[in-house]
Amino acid sequence: xxxSLGNVFNVKRVDRLVAMSVxxxxxxVWLVLTGFDAVTQLLRQLANVGKHGYTLNNAIVYVLVTSPxxxxxxxxxxxxxxxxxxxxGLAGTGELTALRAAGMSRLRIAASAVGVVxxxxxxxxxxxxxxxxxxxxxxxxxxxxxxxxxxxMGTDSGLWARDGNDxxxxxxxxxxxxxxxxxxxxxxxxxxxxxxDGQLSRFExxxxxxxxxxxxxxxxxxxxxxxxxxxxxxHATTLPWKSSLNPQVLAQSVIxxxxxxxxxxxxxxxxxxxxxxxxxxxxVAFWGRALYSLNVLVLVLCAMxxxxxxxxxxxxxxRMFIGILLALGWYFLQQAMVNFGTVYGLPPLLxxxxxxxxxxxxAWVYFRRRA
Numbered sequence: 001x002x003x004s005l006g007n008v009f010n011v012k013r014v015d016r017l018v019a020m021s022v023x024x025x026x027x028x029v030w031l032v033l034t035g036f037d038a039v040t041q042l043l044r045q046l047a048n049v050g051k052h053g054y055t056l057n058n059a060i061v062y063v064l065v066t067s068p069x070x071x072x073x074x075x076x077x078x079x080x081x082x083x084x085x086x087x088x089g090l091a092g093t094g095e096l097t098a099l100r101a102a103g104m105s106r107l108r109i110a111a112s113a114v115g116v117v118x119x120x121x122x123x124x125x126x127x128x129x130x131x132x133x134x135x136x137x138x139x140x141x142x143x144x145x146x147x148x149x150x151x152x153m154g155t156d157s158g159l160w161a162r163d164g165n166d167x168x169x170x171x172x173x174x175x176x177x178x179x180x181x182x183x184x185x186x187x188x189x190x191x192x193x194x195x196x197d198g199q200l201s202r203f204e205x206x207x208x209x210x211x212x213x214x215x216x217x218x219x220x221x222x223x224x225x226x227x228x229x230x231x232x233x234x235h236a237t238t239l240p241w242k243s244s245l246n247p248q249v250l251a252q253s254v255i256x257x258x259x260x261x262x263x264x265x266x267x268x269x270x271x272x273x274x275x276x277x278x279x280x281x282x283x284v285a286f287w288g289r290a291l292y293s294l295n296v297l298v299l300v301l302c303a304m305x306x307x308x309x310x311x312x313x314x315x316x317x318x319r320m321f322i323g324i325l326l327a328l329g330w331y332f333l334q335q336a337m338v339n340f341g342t343v344y345g346l347p348p349l350l351x352x353x354x355x356x357x358x359x360x361x362x363a364w365v366y367f368r369r370r371a
Contacts, residue, residue: 014099018112021090026082026117033074038063041070062142065135069259072128076296079117080327083300087113087307096308107367110304117300121293128289133261159186163243167192170209174268174282184247185210187271189218191241201226209241216241257285265289283348284338291352298356299330302363330355 045059087109090096099109159170171188186209193202207220221239225232257265265286269279279286303326334355341351 014104014109015112015115017095018086018090018109019116022083022086022113023116023120025085025089026078026120029082029085030071030074030078033078034067034071037070037074038067041066058142062139065138068127068131068135069133072124072132075121075124076292076299077327079120079296079300080303081324083113083117084303084307087304091307105367106304106308109308110301110367113304114297114301118293118297121296125293128292129261129263133259133264136259161245163245165194165196166243167194168243168245172268172271174272206239206241211247216243216245216247257281258288260285262286262289280342284342284352287348287352288338291356295334295356298359298363299327302326302359305366330359333358 042059042063045062046056048054049056049059087096090099096109100106159168159173161168169190169192170186171190172186174185174187187207189204189206189209191202191204191206192200193204195201203224203226204218205222206218209216209218211217218239218241219237221236223234223236223239257268260268260282265282268282269286272279272282306326334352337354338348338351340346341348
C-alpha cells in the first residue's frame with residue numbers, strides 16, 4: 001500500500017513539475033504575443049487621430065477594449081510555443097531525461113503539458129464568449145461614430161441612424177455575400193418619420209432591408225400614417241426605400257462573424273435558416289468557436305514530439321522553428337479544409353473537425369510507436 005501511495009505522490013510531483021515549467025513559458029509567450037499585437041494595432045489607430053474628432057484617448061480605448069479578443073486569438077500560438085519552451089527547458093537541465101529513464105512514457109509527459117493548457121483554456125473560452133465580443137462591439141461603435149456622426153450601434157437595441165426627418169432602428173444586422181462582395185442585410189427594421197415640428201407622421205416596420213446596388217428595398221412592409229383624420233395602415237411585399245444610409249459604411253460597422261459570441265452566431269444562423277438561406281460564414285465561425293478548445297489541445301499535443309527531440313541532440317532552436325512551422329501548417333490546413341468545405345458543400349462541422357482529426361491520428365501513431 002505504501003508503495004502504491006508513493007507512486008501516486010511521485011506522479012503528482014511530476015505533473016506539477018511539468019505544469020509549472022509549461023505554465024511559466026506559456027504565460028510569458030502569451031503576454032509577448034498579445035502585447036506586440038496591441039502595439040501594432042495602436043500604431044494603426046494613431047493614423048486616424050485627428051480625423052472626424054478621433055482622439056488619442058479614443059485610440060487607446062479602442063486597443064484596450066479589443067485586447068480580450070487579441071488574447072483569445074493568440075492563446076493557441078502561445079500554448080504551442082510555451083509548451084515547447086517549457087519541455088525544452090526541462091530537457092536542457094536533464095530533468096526530462098531523468099523522467100524518461102524513470103520509465104515515464106512520452107505520452108504521459110505530454111499529457112501533463114496538455115493538462116495545464118486544458119485548465120487555462122476554460123478561462124480563455126469564457127473570455128472569448130464574454131469580454132471579447134463586448135469589446136469588439138464597443139470598438140465597432142467607436143469606428144462607426146468616427147465614420148458617420150448620424151449612426152450609432154447599441155449593444156441590445158441594434159443599429160440607430162438619423163436620416164433627415166427619419167429615425168431608423170434595425171434590431172439585427174448580418175453580412176451576406178453576393179458575387180463575392182459583402183453586403184449588409186438589416187432585419188426587424190423600424191422607420192419613424194417626424195414632421196418639422198417634431199410630430200410623428202409615419203411609422204414603417206419591415207422584416208428586412210437590403211441594398212441592391214442602386215437603392216434600398218424593404219421586404220414585408222407594414223406602413224402606418226398619422227394625419228388629422230386618424231391612422232391608416234397598409235401592407236406591401238416589397239417597397240423601395242429612399243434612404244441615404246451608406247451600405248459600405250454599414251458593412252464596415254457590422255461585427256465580423258469570427259468576432260461574435262457563439263450565442264450571437266447561433267441566433268444569426270437560426271434567422272437565416274428560418275428564411276431558407278444558407279448560414280454561410282456564420283456556421284463556419286460557429287463551429288470554429290465550438291471546436292476551439294479541441295483544436296488548441298490537439299495542436300499542443302502534436303507539437304510535443306519536437307521537444308522530445310532535444311533528448312538525443314541539441315538544437316532546441318531548430319526544433320522550436322519546426323514547431324512554429326507546424327503551427328503555420330496547421331493554420332493553412334484548417335483554412336484550406338474550411339474553404340474546401342464551403343466550395344463543395346461540406347458541412348461546416350465536418351470541415352472544422354477534419355484538421356483536428358488528422359493531427360490526432362498522427363499524434364496517436366507517434367506516441368504508440370514511441371511509448
